[in-house]
Amino acid sequence: MPEVMFAGPDGRLEGRYHHAKQAHAPVALILHPHPLHGGTMNNRIVHALYQRFQAMGFSTLRFNFRGVGRSQGRYDGGIGEISDAAAALDFLQAVNPNASSLWVAGYSFGSYVGMQLLMRRPEMGGFVSVSAPASHYDFGFLAPCPCNGLMLHGADDELVPETSVRKLVDKLNTQKGIRIDYRVMPGAGHIFTPPQAEQVADAAEDHVMGVLNRGRMALAAD
Incomplete structure (x- = not known):
């Protein structure tokens, strides 16, 4: 789990990076919760996802947004943090120029940043939004x-009502060619317990491996 420092738009950014052994491995970028509410790359969900993507054979990066940990700069209301995520993706792609696919995963505020990043980088292959x-x-x-x-989403999320997320998912699923895999975790709030963090990672693995396996089958059928 080597430490890395890479150039961001407002100074250097601190991260942890795992490089997969196999050639052309897929890559994943993991984004942490809100910097002003204690969010860091060492968050329980971020760490669980980082480890799980690594176990699935991904080259994986988690990092601190500007002003968090040893990352330079200061919080910028989400705008600068989206630029930070784009810089992190640039770093990942520079180190993995022949990656087979590209994923972004985010938790809470990191989920919002990750979805913004999707719109800026059409090469994205998939996402995990917690x-x-x-x-x-x-x-x-x-x-x-x-x-x-x-x-x-947690069924008992006290900060973000589950109904608001379900409404968003329903809206996205009306779009042509889009299928959002929506899963509600019973008994979970916005902050997940250690066992629930592993359940989140299990759900991510189930979804991601399903997508990758369907892709491999489609290639084999051609």
């Missing part, structure tokens, strides 16, 4: 949503 803050931010920019993905 506890998307659909009642706090306008997700209307997903018009159209550029790719399919997994959205997961």
